[in-house]
Amino acid sequence: MSLPNPTDPSNSHRYIPNAGDDIREMLEVVGVDSIDALFETIPADVKLDGLLDIPGPWSELETRRWFRGVAARNITSADHVSFLGGGAYSHYQPAMIDQLLTRSEFLTSYTPYQPEVSQGTLQAIFEYQTHQCLLTGLDVANASLYDGSTALCEAVLLAERLVKGKTKVVLAKSIHPHYLQTVRTYIQNLGLEIVEVGFGADGRIDLEALRAASVDAFAVAVQSPNFFGVLEDYDAVAAAAGNVTKIAVVAEATSFGLVTPPGEHGFEICVGEGQAWGIPTQFGGPYVGFMVVREALKRHMPGRLVGETVDVDGKRAYVLTLATREQHIRRGKATSNICTNQALIALAANMYLSLMGKEGLREVALQCARKTAYLREKLRAISAVELPFSGPVYNELVVRTPFAAEEILADLEREKILGGIPLGPYFEGQERDFLVAVTELHTKEQLDQFAAALSAAISRERR
Amino acid sequence: MSLPNPTDPSNSHRYIPNAGDDIREMLEVVGVDSIDALFETIPADVKLDGLLDIPGPWSELETRRWFRGVAARNITSADHVSFLGGGAYSHYQPAMIDQLLTRSEFLTSYTPYQPEVSQGTLQAIFEYQTHQCLLTGLDVANASLYDGSTALCEAVLLAERLVKGKTKVVLAKSIHPHYLQTVRTYIQNLGLEIVEVGFGADGRIDLEALRAASVDAFAVAVQSPNFFGVLEDYDAVAAAAGNVTKIAVVAEATSFGLVTPPGEHGFEICVGEGQAWGIPTQFGGPYVGFMVVREALKRHMPGRLVGETVDVDGKRAYVLTLATREQHIRRGKATSNICTNQALIALAANMYLSLMGKEGLREVALQCARKTAYLREKLRAISAVELPFSGPVYNELVVRTPFAAEEILADLEREKILGGIPLGPYFEGQERDFLVAVTELHTKEQLDQFAAALSAAISRERR
């Protein structure tokens, strides 16, 4: 089979500048007579004798046709009213942010290894770190982790490094199920043991069980608002956990606008997912994991840290620091294997937090909480609807009907409502429950419509 | 009625940084105790005593809801297959261009009056001017005019300045009707006379009538491809016009990729509309008018010109030049009143022309012409369809059926086809004709579908 001749203009590609003349001139300088000659170190018996069997090359027009066609086979909040949450929330996205993010200098730059030509990225990370500290009430934040689930993994591993000899970590059952699954994966070969503590009728962690489980553990982790949307009582949890490392997980980051920060209640570590800060839900990623810790833990921190310093002229500047924690220096003994992180999403979060600011973050949280409370009352008024958990919620709640959640949700979908997330797959015995999230994007009309559609669905099922 | 207090934070607006503290500090420096005091030169009897009666202020969320709702009340090529042309064409828009255009340094900069801090804009205009010269075969292009119709007005006025005493301009009836109407508006008080010359069975200008009309005229203007999509014979037109100023109008600018340039056929001026260079049709604007002239005419050119020079270090640089032609210097005697032009669209055109390049511009034109020829044959095969004009076309043609164009088009619309532009409103006797445009965006399937839908529509009308 004949392969394309690199110097023939008909084989030029728009993403690859050098063409016929360039290639000829370069080959001459290199001193070989063909590009193939440069690949002689690859043994013939592992070389392809033909081309890969994949589609393309496509023009932008063909690319648009195919991908838009595929995207059109999704049903999304673009054409439905969505009440989906469960760790990914639809919030207001300020128009400015995406246009700033796509600036070449942010979008197409690399990790700021060379501070003199990367001050933009470095200062922005320093600001992001500061926002995280203000929101969580803790002292030191890193430059980002992959997402909320892996941030929890890193937190558990950090906590484990703090105490020698202990192998048990206590995790609330009401932490996002994906997060729990991810932790299990991460620690599977590290000789650690996970104890899960369940929840009570209020949807909060069982404090008695927690107290018992914590005794010989190295860490305890709870999520608040938890997977059921219920707010944990940080003080009570801290008291029950005693003096093990306490990890707070926050998967709905707009809650920081209204909910008391874990740092003020004896928690040493707060990790979570920053997607709620105006990041698109985009089927789960890219998002941004955050970790904020007490001052004393900073040298155990995984991931990158940006610090302030000065240049030779005494001018303030920012730089990656405390690198001896990291893989490129410490290699096998590093605090984490993370290298590439979620920088651009952390930058988007910084922009969101700055634009909304002190007042905006509070107002977003207030609107979420108030609209959720409004819906909660509307649902209470529907006789066949049960709200299984009595604890206080932020912007998400569990709804129970006499029927299988999937059937009710299918019914709502016909009304162009994405009504929630069925809990059956994650919690046995909760096959009739589903999780409903409300944000500032929902109008009163949409909430009323949801309640109406739900009771209609129930009566339909009745027949 | 009480007006909002400027220093109250609840009256702060996101687009207006200075708030309470700032305002108080500034008032103190200015030495007045209220902002109102700064408006005392506006007599009380012309001041509003209340607020304007207009909607808002809206948040971005409310803005998105309303405007998207309004946009959804349009039917467009976003959801229909469109064959609309008539001076506005849907061509391939490279993804890169819009993202470059929205860079702050291009989008939010002003006219490059200060060259030392505007070299980006200036060099880009210089490049744009060069592209125009290469495409038209003429010598000097300006930085842009409002659009094709006003560019024709400026060309007529330029030609008028060249010869003293003559008051007659000859315009082809087959020039875009909006362009002709605009010229009439522009010259209404200038003591000039327009003579329109009709077209023959081939859809081209009537050369005999043209020869006669040109005798005592100061200029002749023809459009090619003309409003019917037919290509004029530049040489024949030039010969018939004799030694008056000859103006070529080009409303479909991708035709330059394949059609011989007017500059090589005795035309002194080429003006037209650059929208076809990948600019969205966006209901008619913003577009970009271009004007390119012979060297000898350059000091008569309307609008801005960028020239090359050097700085004090001898470094090559670009600057606005020959400004003595312009309103800010020559005032009442300027070559035009234009000030703000269409710079950003001219920049988009420069990007498009550079990206497509020599080969791409030709391929676009070839695909337009070949696909149009293909459709033309398909339509010929439909017995009830007539193609009234026999002249050669580029990418647009007039279609005639036994029925009113509006009825046929309404029929096609039901098939989600925007089938064309009815000619009845512009040319009496052509109530059964409509104008159909084809570009590289149309697939063979869509062309076949159009032909099929058209004959189906005709048979339906028959019943």
Add this chain to the structure above:
Amino acid sequence: MTTTLEPEAAQKDVAQKSATEPLIFERSRRGRRGYQLPALDVPEVSLDEVIPRALRRDEIKDEVEVSEVDVMRHFTRLSKLNVSIDAGLYPLGSCTMKHNPRINEEIARTPGFAQSHPMQAEHQVQGNLELLWNLEQTLKEIFGLPRVTLQPVAGAHGELTGILMVHKALAKSGNARKYILIPDSAHGTNPASAAFAGYEIRELKSNNRGTVDLSTLEAAVTEDVAALMITVPNTLGVFESEIKAMADILHAKGAYLYCDGANLNSFVGIARPGDMGIDVIHSNLHKTFSTPHGGGGPGAGPVGVSEALVPFLPTPTVERREDGTFFLEFNHPDTIGRMRAFHGNFNVLVRALTYMRSMGPTGLRRVAQLAVLNANYIRARLKGHYHLPYDAPTLHEVVFSDKNQTPKDVHTLDIAKRLMDYGFHPPTIYFPLIVSGALMIEPTETEPKEELDAFCEAMIAIARESQERPELVRSAPHTTPVRRLDEARAARQPVLRWKK
């Protein structure tokens, strides 16, 4: 604070060889490709059957061959040679360089707007017509005038439209008249537009406050005068307090009052042109209503008119039916005609309406208030350092002169160039013409106090430098990608295009 540093040390962004970017034509290399199209899917018949040989060209000689990467690099680097409002104060007097909200850009790109076609049937573009109708309603309220045309695509285009209407109206009543009165402080487009509308210009001298005396006007308004074209507030930023009296004088003689609305930003929501007796006004939406300048355009220049001029509006107009549907009305027998193909700069109008809705009545009022406060703050801070040729109270802008600096042979141009070293775009210079060595400063309402302070401190530092190190100022700028240009050479031997 920048002024405590040598600006040469202070003003640095990272550079990636931008300052030496070649022309795109100089980047061209044979065989490079920047595009790809889907393969032709119709039979490839002989080209002669498509378009006759004689009408074709074989190639576009010397056009470029570059890759997508080359184009991305080229324009990214060029962009880095520009300043922008997003990066800092851009105090060009008379230009109203304000913040350009990005929601406007997002809305303008809504497919339903961006992909709508100007020749579509009315029933297919009800959304667009509804939008245009709403924009006219809003501008009517802002102007205090009964109708507004949205066709003009720039201020100058609006001026021509307005004066053509005046001409037609007067002609209809028997005599189109000969002259347009224009104060000597006016912008160049005013006389130019008046001339293209078929009039001769008579210039009015400003008084020592920079405004027009009623007596001067009275004397100038003869039976031959069609209109007065006046900028309110004028190009010094001074409001013509006797505007109503001026209107009366003109109306008494059957003449019209045209207002150049370029400075509307100074009184939007505070007072309305219609209430001042103004008959015609254009507004530069790319100034007062925040549509981006794009390096020189596009803009939009809608024109509002009084009852007397309504019959002469350009066609078509957008009208609303009882049933709430919209249509284009072409039947205006006295119309001046069409000012441009299609519907004007529609997608600029979309941005402007987005902005008006984002501001609302309270926001627009606040625009004028802060624009005026910001300008007066600069005036107060710089007054001691720069000469103020007219000390009448000013609104949204302030005009200084170089009188204090000329003794040291430092001139307005030098001050402007030196500002660049401090990281600021200069003000408008040498305009208005009635001020010799004018420095015309308009900050707009979107400047934060700290930016105004930094600018004032730079200006003050330059005033000091002009005394202590005049040569430093005279030889500025020192930190820009290119330094002062030989503009004479550009005009003497014009090189207006690249040649192989």
Add this chain to the structure above:
Amino acid sequence: MTTTLEPEAAQKDVAQKSATEPLIFERSRRGRRGYQLPALDVPEVSLDEVIPRALRRDEIKDEVEVSEVDVMRHFTRLSKLNVSIDAGLYPLGSCTMKHNPRINEEIARTPGFAQSHPMQAEHQVQGNLELLWNLEQTLKEIFGLPRVTLQPVAGAHGELTGILMVHKALAKSGNARKYILIPDSAHGTNPASAAFAGYEIRELKSNNRGTVDLSTLEAAVTEDVAALMITVPNTLGVFESEIKAMADILHAKGAYLYCDGANLNSFVGIARPGDMGIDVIHSNLHKTFSTPHGGGGPGAGPVGVSEALVPFLPTPTVERREDGTFFLEFNHPDTIGRMRAFHGNFNVLVRALTYMRSMGPTGLRRVAQLAVLNANYIRARLKGHYHLPYDAPTLHEVVFSDKNQTPKDVHTLDIAKRLMDYGFHPPTIYFPLIVSGALMIEPTETEPKEELDAFCEAMIAIARESQERPELVRSAPHTTPVRRLDEARAARQPVLRWKK
């Protein structure tokens, strides 16, 4: 040519006070607002009924109060302190900084993708599943391996995923073993990932060609060895020609061959890991497949595996039914489990597939060809000027050292910093560790020849300066927004956040 100028004179973009941009917190002023929300439209019940007092906070102390303008200015100015691939060569070895096509960004923003939710029911997201399925098919063909997981969100995440699979597979067959072999030339994430997967690391010494001798490997592969983690081509750019023999040695002992695919760009479409006997490989889509680096992420690190490891893939996998519909398969009893919540960095995967389709089979092959030609061109031009510690033939990158410069006390760091004055981002430095003072240069295929020439001339000029004006190089950079930083101080007294 920049090298004929003093770079200080050559490297200038316009600056707008960016170099002195304060922290966003320092821009905060009481009462400023950057946002607006629609008014609350539900009854405003007492807050205590919504959330109990004890669980609430009253304010976010010290959070900012800034306007939209402040935010736009701030981040626009910050951006100007960064270099970017769009503006020039970014030759970071091992990072594959290539052109980021904007069509990828456009497609990723398609509402159907951007607004889809990770917890939606399968029937609602058939489009997403189809896309993931297609991407896996394409990567399978590129790798020459039977299955690929798309869950890992970065290279290191992929490494952990891969080694966990190896561990589980070995454990299943009775003994998970103790060690992972890693050459001394490896990237730091390799040992780190192996450690977090539960293994100890044994380092393999490279030979004088920078590669691993079969004998060295043979000796190291004991019954306790789980796998060899090797980078192909290695971090010197040298291809391990005996890779198949290595695989045989490992397989004979029941161990696995893990390939760090960070350097896939050098042979994509030319050869396939699966055909080399590789059992596991991750690919950094943000390198080889052009998804933007975003200042440090996000990325994606899909992992391909041989048949033996398929049962251990993370769950869920995406599968296709007879009828062409798609579903998520959770039923893999031997899975290592879930590596991350949801479906990985989905919208990074969308960009990568967009790129793969834009390149196609011919384009991907051309990627490797030109990446290797560009690197060898630089190698040929700089060979006389910089010391080449390993002169084995290299593919997509070349590693020099500072040996020729150290006699003048000019070191790799100095050379790197001096390059900034010439407008270039430096190469990767001091990696791989087996080269003292390494300068690791990877141009990628998206660099035009003229950019490579300018870079080489800058490097040559610096080599000359190192002899003639070493202090000039030692004190570089001179033209950047900030100059050399006191990094020791940053680590000694860490200031990791702003405080009021």
